[in-house]
Amino acid sequence: MLGLGALGVVAGKGIQGGIDTALTPLQQLDPTGLASLIPGDYFRIYTVTSGYPYESDADYRLSVDGMVDKPLNLQLSDLQAMPPTSMVRTFQCVTGWQVQNVHWTGVKLSDLLGEASVAKGATALRFESFDGLYTESLTLDQAARPDIIVAYSMLGGPVSREHGGPVRLYVAPMYGYKSIKWLSRITVVDRVEPGYWEDNGYAVDGWIGHSNGYGS
Ligand SMILES: Nc1nc2c(c(=O)[nH]1)N[C@H]1C(S)=C(S)[C@@H](COP(=O)(O)O)O[C@H]1N2
Ligand SMILES: [Mo]
DSSP, X not given: OHHHHHXXXXXXXXOBTTBOOSOOHHHHTSTTSOGGGXXXXXXXXXXXXXXXXXXXXTTOEEEEEESBSSOEEEEHXXXXXXXXXXXXXXXXXXXXXXXXXXXXXXXXXXXXXXXXXXXXXXXXEEEEETTSSOXXXXXXHHHTSTTEEEEXXXXXXXXXXXXXXXXXXXXXXXXXXXXXXXXXXEEEESSOOOOTTGGGTBOSSOXXXXXXXXXX
């Protein structure tokens, strides 16, 4: 992975307009090697493990822990009982593909953090997936935005297993790699810990339209 990371950083130097024609680590996961070069309005399904992990709706749990006064351990039904937020937005992967008019519903991340009551001195969040490998991060300032949700519905139905169900993060203003699938844990921490792809050359602050997605 160290080699791939170096390649990602090198590839990033040549980017213009957010679309890269050099191979990046993410593109190397695409069996055709051409995902970002083919126009098309459909999702590519990504996983960094050998398959798609599974948790039933009944067994699913999301913990919110770390620097909080009131740690949470939530079931899917707990999330669904909270006030919902819905959005229709374009999903944009840093490798160039995008899907327009994607419907999302979930709970505002900021609402969950409010429930947990973030402690003084905390500045960031670490996200974990029940795939056991993928991680992500946000600052608490970013997490206060209303367009970042813990999503249980996507594309007009429950978030499917391939898309990271029962629950994934959806960070609308940032590239797709920030939207961690199979979300299992949110830990409030005192500094940003770069996530899985960020350790491999992608920007920690992956703003669509401001960042080209590469570098930090
Ligand atoms: N756990 C996990 N989350 C992930 C990924 C992954 O490989 N594993 N890939 C990320 C990337 S790079 C993108 S573009 C989106 C893709 O979402 P999709 O697989 O539902 O199309 O998921 C993001 N979240
Ligand atoms: Mo992506």
